[in-house]
Amino acid sequence: MTTNTTNSAAARELNDELMVELRGVNKWYGQFHVLKDVNLEVRKGERIVICGPSGSGKSTTIRCINRLEEHQKGDIIVGGTTLNNDLKNIETIRREVGMVFQHFNLFPHLTVLENCCLAPIWVRKIPRKEAEAMAMKYLERVKIQDQALKFPGQLSGGQQQRVAIARSLCMNPQVMLFDEPTSALDPEMIKEVLDVMIELAQEGMTMICVTHEMGFAKTVADRVIFMDKGQIIEENDPHNFFNHPQSERTQLFLSQILQH
Amino acid sequence: MSNLSKVRHDMLPNLPPPASSVGVIGWMRANLFSNITNSVLTLFALYLLYILLTPTISWVFINSDWTGSSRDACTSGGACWVFVANRFDQFMYGFYPEAEIWRINLTFLLLVAQVLWLMLPNLPYKGMVAAVVLLVFPILAYFLLYGGSFGLEVVETHKWGGLSLTLVLAIVGIVAALPFGVLLALGRRSEMPIVKSFCVVYIEFWRGIPLITVLFMASVMLPLFVPEEMNFDKLLRAMIGIVMFQSAYMAEVVRGGLQAIPKGQYEAAQALGLNYWKMMVFVVLPQALKLMIPGIVNTFIALFKDTSLVLIIGLFDLLAIVQAGLTDPKWLGFSVEGYAFVAFVFWVFCFGMSKYSQHLENRFHTGHGSR
Numbered sequence: 001m002t003t004n005t006t007n008s009a010a011a012r013e014l015n016d017e018l019m020v021e022l023r024g025v026n027k028w029y030g031q032f033h034v035l036k037d038v039n040l041e042v043r044k045g046e047r048i049v050i051c052g053p054s055g056s057g058k059s060t061t062i063r064c065i066n067r068l069e070e071h072q073k074g075d076i077i078v079g080g081t082t083l084n085n086d087l088k089n090i091e092t093i094r095r096e097v098g099m100v101f102q103h104f105n106l107f108p109h110l111t112v113l114e115n116c117c118l119a120p121i122w123v124r125k126i127p128r129k130e131a132e133a134m135a136m137k138y139l140e141r142v143k144i145q146d147q148a149l150k151f152p153g154q155l156s157g158g159q160q161q162r163v164a165i166a167r168s169l170c171m172n173p174q175v176m177l178f179d180e181p182t183s184a185l186d187p188e189m190i191k192e193v194l195d196v197m198i199e200l201a202q203e204g205m206t207m208i209c210v211t212h213e214m215g216f217a218k219t220v221a222d223r224v225i226f227m228d229k230g231q232i233i234e235e236n237d238p239h240n241f242f243n244h245p246q247s248e249r250t251q252l253f254l255s256q257i258l259q260h
Numbered sequence: 261m262s263n264l265s266k267v268r269h270d271m272l273p274n275l276p277p278p279a280s281s282v283g284v285i286g287w288m289r290a291n292l293f294s295n296i297t298n299s300v301l302t303l304f305a306l307y308l309l310y311i312l313l314t315p316t317i318s319w320v321f322i323n324s325d326w327t328g329s330s331r332d333a334c335t336s337g338g339a340c341w342v343f344v345a346n347r348f349d350q351f352m353y354g355f356y357p358e359a360e361i362w363r364i365n366l367t368f369l370l371l372v373a374q375v376l377w378l379m380l381p382n383l384p385y386k387g388m389v390a391a392v393v394l395l396v397f398p399i400l401a402y403f404l405l406y407g408g409s410f411g412l413e414v415v416e417t418h419k420w421g422g423l424s425l426t427l428v429l430a431i432v433g434i435v436a437a438l439p440f441g442v443l444l445a446l447g448r449r450s451e452m453p454i455v456k457s458f459c460v461v462y463i464e465f466w467r468g469i470p471l472i473t474v475l476f477m478a479s480v481m482l483p484l485f486v487p488e489e490m491n492f493d494k495l496l497r498a499m500i501g502i503v504m505f506q507s508a509y510m511a512e513v514v515r516g517g518l519q520a521i522p523k524g525q526y527e528a529a530q531a532l533g534l535n536y537w538k539m540m541v542f543v544v545l546p547q548a549l550k551l552m553i554p555g556i557v558n559t560f561i562a563l564f565k566d567t568s569l570v571l572i573i574g575l576f577d578l579l580a581i582v583q584a585g586l587t588d589p590k591w592l593g594f595s596v597e598g599y600a601f602v603a604f605v606f607w608v609f610c611f612g613m614s615k616y617s618q619h620l621e622n623r624f625h626t627g628h629g630s631r
Binding site for chain 2: 066067068087091094095097098099101103105106107108109118119122123164167168171
């Protein structure tokens with residue numbers, strides 16, 4: 001496997017502007033300490049891949065960023081807005097943060113086009129005609145424009161996930177969160193979703209991806225973060241992360257997933 | 261060493277499915293006469309149907325009397341529909357003054373026209389018609405039925421009766437119980453403790469008492485407790501009682517539907533920035549209501565039939581007015597015809613609701629899976 005260095009952070013001039021900032025974030029489920037002092041700074045245009053074994057808190061971390069989960073200690077700052085219990089505040093942040101889920105979570109009662117237009121019309125207050133035109137533009141970008149009038153139930157998993165990406169993009173988010181976007185897909189469909197994600201990365205979208213696709217991490221990530229037991233164990237640029245992992249836990253993890 | 265390599269070079273063509281036993285004869289052979297026991301059972305069932313249906317059909321249709329003006333017209337020994345025919349207007353309109361009956365007809369005609377407009381696909385302005393049905397029509401219907409302005413004579417509600425009263429009670433009940441039920445169900449699932457406990461107490465209270473009690477309380481007890489001048493109309497009191505009672509039932513049906521919506525739907529809606537009400541209105545409720553159609557219609561049908569309980573507080577709905585007719589000395593002894601007629605009218609409405617709900621379920625079916 002080759003590392004595409006032209007895309008990595010070293011070659012690109014990254015903006016200094018912080019997009020997402022996690023400072024000493026802690027979270028408990030009852031007595032169980034799921035996130036332990038997580039610190040993360042994501043700059044504008046940066047592509048982060050978070051990996052780690054299941055139950056390591058990687059999904060929980062990104063779900064805290066748009067308040068699908070509530071953190072109990074520490075600060076989360078998204079685009080300059082500090083996340084707190086104020087609903088207005090949460091909605092402001094959610095408008096700027098797109099999310100793609102493992103199980104797509106498309107709205108089954110709406111067509112593909114309606115799925116994409118719903119939030120722009122009712123949250124961004126964009127007139128229907130404009131919203132539809134914009135939705136078609138994004139559906140074209142994920143190469144699914146000819147399915148616009150179908151219902152999600154009539155599409156394959158890969159197609160549904162591409163619609164889900166288009167739906168998030170329709171809100172013109174500043175940051176995109178990907179929560180294991182290819183884990184529920186058949187092997188043949190993973191590539192079509194990854195291609196869309198790679199294209200998105202090349203266009204300069206700020207992305208935080210929880211994924212097991214190490215190939216994707218090597219190709220597009222500026223930084224790879226390894227989490228275990230609710231903590232960030234190691235973070236590095238992809239080349240050094242995969243070739244010279246520092247921590248034993250990381251070495252063990254990599255040897256296990258890269259064996260085949 | 262054996263060779264494990266197998267390669268297919270030419271693809272198999274698509275073949276038609278195997279011919280099954282199709283047609284009427286094939287169906288009968290498969291379902292009715294597959295072996296000796298089944299054949300015997302089929303013949304026995306046919307015999308049972310024969311001995312049950314022939315006298316019924318002959319009583320209802322063949323040996324029955326349809327025209328005439330008094331019981332003397334009933335000579336053929338079958339059903340005497342003359343009784344129903346003679347009192348038909350009363351069964352429909354109660355004691356509503358004859359000269360004003362056009363007002364009831366006009367009201368229901370308007371309603372049917374609007375509902376048909378909404379039910380038939382491909383007609384424009386559905387949103388506007390729906391708004392008119394829900395917001396303008398009730399006021400219009402009130403002035404048409406009750407009168408008191410626009411030069412219309414006041415018709416007191418104790419003169420209302422028959423099928424029109426049944427329909428007024430049922431429609432008001434159905435239209436009001438659904439939104440209240442949805443609000444109560446949302447409240448019961450709310451994280452706000454005061455809202456939640458209010459809804460739980462409300463639902464559990466109203467579900468725990470019989471409708472008859474509610475109606476008695478509304479008509480007999482309430483006037484004892486409130487001052488004379490605050491005493492409002494008996495029909496209105498019954499309506500409020502029915503709506504409060506049925507909203508509690510509706511709330512539980514709706515809650516069942518809400519629980520079936522996967523968490524991912526809420527999360528996707530939230531992640532897109534939809535607030536609570538937008539998430540509910542555009543994402544959760546449309547899916548939940550689709551799942552709830554059988555339960556909702558079940559409640560509607562029960563509500564429709566429960567309206568006949570108002571007879572115990574002296575309101576003459578369809579059942580009560582037919583019963584009153586049976587006690588007329590001129591028409592003694594026609595109770596079977598009377599009750600059969602009532603049953604038939606109720607059945608037509610309930611069956612219609614049931615069929616329409618099945619149609620809706622098919623229409624809202626949008627492919628497979630709920631993710």
